[in-house]
Amino acid sequence: MKYEAVIGLEIHCELKTKTKIFCGCATEFGAAQNTHVCPVCLGMPGVLPTINRRVVEFGIKAGLATNCAINQYSKFDRKNYYYPDLPKNWQTSQYDLPIAEHGWVDIEVEGEKKRIRLTRIHMEEDAGKLVHSGTTIKDSTSSNVDYNRTGVPLLEIVSEPDMRSAAEARAYMEKIKAIMEYIDVSSCRMEEGNLRADINVSLRPVGSEELGTRTEMKNINSFKSLEEAINYEIERQTEVLEDGGHIIQETRTFDPVRGVTLSMRSKENAHDYRYMPEPDLPPIVTAPETIEKYRRELPELPDARRERLEKECGLSAYDAGVITASRAMAEYFDKVTATGAEAKLAANWIMSDLAKNLNAEGITIEKSPVGAERLGQMILLIMKNTISGKIAKTVFQEMWTNPASPEQIVNDKGLVQITDTGAIEKIVDEVIANNPKAVADFQGGNKKAIGALVGQVMKASKGKANPQMVNKLIAEKLG
C-alpha cells in the first residue's frame, strides 16, 4: 500500500519584548541563573500578574500578517500540569478564545504553490530551564531549575495538518520565520531556541481522508532537524504499518546526532490539563479601529516584497525568494540597489560571494564587514568597466578585511581594468606568437580554440584586461 504523510506544526515563537509577559523582569538571553525572577514569575502566593501591552500588540500583528481573524474578545486560561519548569504548576496560556484564528500562509516547493491553513495563534508564557544532574532526565537523581525564561512571552502558532512532506514543513516554517522577522515581533534566533517547533506526523493510505494515529516530536530548533525528524518518522511509521503493526500515539524525541526519533514515554496518558479561565487576568477587548491601526502599521510582507523584486527589479522567482526569505537580507539588497547598482548583479553578489563569506565565518548579514553601500560601490565599478567581474572577486575579498572604499582598494592594488587598446594589443600579439597550435586550431575552424587564447591574455594581464576587448581583438587579428 502507498502511504501519504500528514504533517502539522505547532511553532513557538519567543517575542521580542523587553520584559516578561506578566511582570517587569527582563527577557534578555544569557543572564546568570535565577537573576531575572520576581515574586510574579516565581508564582508566589498573593501576587497579581499584569499583561504586557506589547505582547497583545505583537499577537494581533502576527495574526494579521498571517491572514487570521482577530478575536475582539480574548482571554487567558490556566493549563494545569506538574513539572518543575513551571513554578505555579500551571502555564498561563489561552484555550478557547485565542488572540487570532483561521489564517493561512502560502508556500512554494519546487515551483508548486500551496496554501497552509493556520488553526490559531495564542499568547502564553514560556517555562523555565532544567539542568539535570545526569546525562538524561531518566538517570538523574535531581535537577536544577533556572526560572529566568519562565514568563518570557511566546506566540504558539498552530497549523492545520496541511503539509505532506518534510520539504513543505520546512517551507512553511521558513515562511512563518520570515513573517515574524518582517513584522519585527521576534528575533527568530533558532539556535537560542526562540523559534522552535513541535511536529505532528501521521500516515494514511493515499486517497484516504481519515487521519492516522500521529506521533509528536517536541522542541525542534533547526530546519535541518525538522526535515530529518519528519523523514525519519515517515520511514519508521511506513515500516511499522507495512509489517502489519499499528502506530502508538506518543511523544518522541529527535536525536540530531544519530538522526533518529526515540520513544519518550512507554504509555501515553491522555493529558488532562483542566483548563480554566485565569481569574487574575481581565479579558482583552480589542476594538475594530485598534485592529485596523495595527494593520496599517504592518510593513511590506515577504510575499509582497518578493513580487516587487520580481516585477520591478527583474529578479528570477528563485533569486527573489532567497533574497526575501530574511528581512535583513532583503533590506541589505534594497540598500545595495539604492546606490545605483544593477539588481541582478546585486542579487548575485549577495547570494554567492557575500553569503559564502558570511557562512564561513558564521556571522549574520547585519554584521557583514562589507556593508551594503560598499558592495554597491564595488558593483558600480564593474558596471563602469573599471574592474572586471573576475577582478571584483579579488576586490571583494580585500574589502572583507580592509575597510577602505572599493575605489581606493582598486587604485592601491593596481587592479584597474586595462581598457587601453594599445596595451591589450601588445599582449594579444605576444600570446598569438607563443601559441601557434591554438591559432592553427582556430583558423582551421575550431572556434572554441579562441577560449584558450583569451585565457592566456587574461593570465598575462593578471586578469586586468577587459575580456570583451580581448575577444574582439583576437577575432580581428585571426579573422
Added chain:
Amino acid sequence: MKVSKEILANVAGLSRLAIAEEETTRYQEDLTKFLAYVETLNEVATENTPPTTYALPMENVFREDDVRPSLDREAALLNAPLKEDGYFKVPKVLED
C-alpha cells in the same frame, strides 16, 4: 453524578493527594454531595445569557513594556527547600 472509586483516584492523582483506603468511601460520598449541590445551578435558565469568562466588570488591564528590578537571587532562593549553585534544586523528575 456519583463519584466512583476510579474518579476519586484520578482526581486525587491530579491534585497530588494520597487518600488512605479506609477514607475512600467517605470522600466519594462527600464529593458526590458537592456535585449534587452545584448541579442546582442547572435549574437556572441560561439560554439567553452569554457565558461568563471573567467575574468582574474589568477589561484591558495592561502594563507598559518597561523593565523593573528583579529579586536578588539570594532573596529568590530564600524559601527554597533545596538549592545548589544559584539554582532551585528539585528531586528526580518522574513522568506519570
